[in-house]
Amino acid sequence: MRPISRSILILVAATFAAPVMSDGHSSAALEAAAKARGASMSLVGYNIGILGNMAKGDAPYDAALATAAAENLLAAASMSRIALYLEGSEQGAVPGSRAKAEIWSDPTGFEEKAVALETAAAAMVTAAGTDLDALRGQMQALGGTCGDCHKAYRGPRN
């Protein structure tokens, strides 16, 4: 086969494949990635909720439970972004996704923000086991890392 007709064939094949494939991932894989990210965020939120309810005084302070929640949070926050943030799964491309395209255009900035959450979560493990004041004091730093990242890399809900 002449090289030129081969490239035409590849082009034609690529055109047909385009609706299913984007940057090497099938649309089902991209949707699954967005769903898994949502689930990991639910885990983060659930465990911060245990800590936050203690900070607000809506739940009694319990050092063991607080430490467990902070450790879960750290584990959820430490999951590799490589597997979760598949390229092509941004808001608009995949239903339910609120990931901004900047996650992939500015990977260094995004990774920095993600590491900031890991660091704050690790500090929360210590704070949560210390006492209620320490836990309360770490809520602001922890929440700050969420807001920092969401400001830059999460799209609007509606």
Added chain:
Amino acid sequence: MRRIIIALIVVGVAFGLYLTQPRSLPDGFASDSPADTEAGALAFAAAGCASCHTSPEDDADGPPVLAGGQAFASDFGTFYAPNISSDSTTGIGGWSLDEFARAVTLGVSPKGQHYYPAFPYAAYQHMTEQDVANLFAYMQTLPDDATPSRAHDVGFPFNIRRGLGLWKVAFIPDDYVMAADTETLERGRYLVEGLGHCAECHTPRNALGGLDRNRWMAGAPNPSGKGTIPNITPEALDWSEGDLVEYFNSGFTPEYDSAGGKMAEVVENLSRLPEEDRQAIAAYVIGLQAIP
């Protein structure tokens, strides 16, 4: 007859000029109070200056560089936040305290021109003389930046700044919206209706851009064009005082989602304030009139 018409036109023009005249400060504004830069940093955070006046690329920790340049789209054109860094040419480094006070509380430039109300002087009019002086002193400690301010992109007739005098008369009443009967509510009102200028986004506007005080904090379209700014009156928001205080402190909602977008910057500012201020703001929000 012609004489009467001419006389009417002259009177009309004179009245129009009178109405649109940029106001001056009362004498001796803020002049007898020594400024406190630490208190100024708090006023700066409460007033959210950095949220609009840092450059769009600015993401650095450390003292904010108020180089300006962020774009604010509106029905009347696109406004660009000016450079208000301490640079004496491009910023406000060469201003006097009186010039600064007139700009912030009356929306009038040192040259005597009206500013567009994208600058929330309708709220800042409530700023105490002491806070104005503190804020000015603090802002002089911030870095200078030589980036020139970008001209607003506003078409006729909104590009006639003199007309803003009428807008001010029509849409900036000088009283507060909420009748605050406790010290906490008073402080909350000062922070919400004044420095925090929350209504600028959370209250809908009429066709000419004036705030609709009958729908105070009842939510509005997002000026950025995407989505809406939520109704935060008790009709739509059932958060407890503790929920609100935690939100202002860490950005966590009662469901432990976190603030995003412009509100993430607001939370960043509010988290710098003393706890009592966050409580006062929460008390104000809970005290809002419920509007569906």
